[in-house]
Amino acid sequence: MMSELGPVIAVVGPSGVGKDSLMLALAQAEPRLSLLKRVITRTPDAGGEEYQAVSEAVFQDLQETGAFALHWQAHGLYYGLPAADLQRQRCEGGGVLVNFSRAVLLEAQALFDPFVVFSVTATPDVLAARLKMRDRETKSEQLLRLARATKPLPDGLLQVIEIDNSGSLDAAVMAAQHALYPPRG
Numbered sequence: 001m002m003s004e005l006g007p008v009i010a011v012v013g014p015s016g017v018g019k020d021s022l023m024l025a026l027a028q029a030e031p032r033l034s035l036l037k038r039v040i041t042r043t044p045d046a047g048g049e050e051y052q053a054v055s056e057a058v059f060q061d062l063q064e065t066g067a068f069a070l071h072w073q074a075h076g077l078y079y080g081l082p083a084a085d086l087q088r089q090r091c092e093g094g095g096v097l098v099n100f101s102r103a104v105l106l107e108a109q110a111l112f113d114p115f116v117v118f119s120v121t122a123t124p125d126v127l128a129a130r131l132k133m134r135d136r137e138t139k140s141e142q143l144l145r146l147a148r149a150t151k152p153l154p155d156g157l158l159q160v161i162e163i164d165n166s167g168s169l170d171a172a173v174m175a176a177q178h179a180l181y182p183p184r185g
């Protein structure tokens, strides 16, 4: 009997909304969940999530050899989801938290089952304040990221759970835990 594959939990939302923070805190609170380390052409040690930093040439090679389950471009960067790691983590049975682009969610839904989308939200003022405080991007890059904030999710997604992260991170983590593991009774 094939063992159940754990769900792919796509965490999406505007830059600065707290996707990485929520994913890290949720994985710490829920041992059944794991984080997928992405391959990104971002400079190493840019802070935030743990990722494998590669050059564009290396990324291209990995893409051509089929190393990625999915890949996309955004903010002038290339992002890849390592297929072998994702499969291994799913075989371990728990859900895998993945920071996705909203642009590839339908493609992902066709690839992965079970597939759940956590749509993380926050008010525009909160977004701007958090990008400013994080100070990972330049001011102009922050403005470009804020301009993408209102990008809608595609139609046709089967399971979307909104997680409002305008308040405390703990509150967002609890909301996510309740959504994934509803309290009995």
Ligand SMILES: Nc1ncnc2c1ncn2[C@@H]1O[C@H](COP(=O)(O)OP(=O)(O)OP(=O)(O)O)[C@@H](O)[C@H]1O
Pocket: 013, 014, 015, 016, 017, 018, 019, 020, 021, 022, 048, 130, 131, 133, 134, 165, 166, 167, 168, 169, 170, 172
């Ligand atoms: N609930 C919260 N309350 C206060 N600060 C938060 C909260 N959630 C995240 N932050 C802070 O906001 C900033 C952005 O968070 P994070 O990097 O997790 O967002 P993100 O959605 O992953 O952004 P990006 O898509 O640009 O990587 C970080 O400095 C983080 O510490």
Ligand SMILES: O=P(O)(O)OC[C@H]1O[C@H](OP(=O)(O)O)[C@H](O)[C@@H]1O
Pocket: 012, 013, 014, 015, 074, 075, 079, 099, 100, 101, 102, 103, 148, 151
């Ligand atoms: O605006 P959309 O297309 O949803 O997402 C754009 C990019 O931002 C996030 O990555 P990161 O936060 O830059 O690491 C997403 O994973 C995607 O790569």
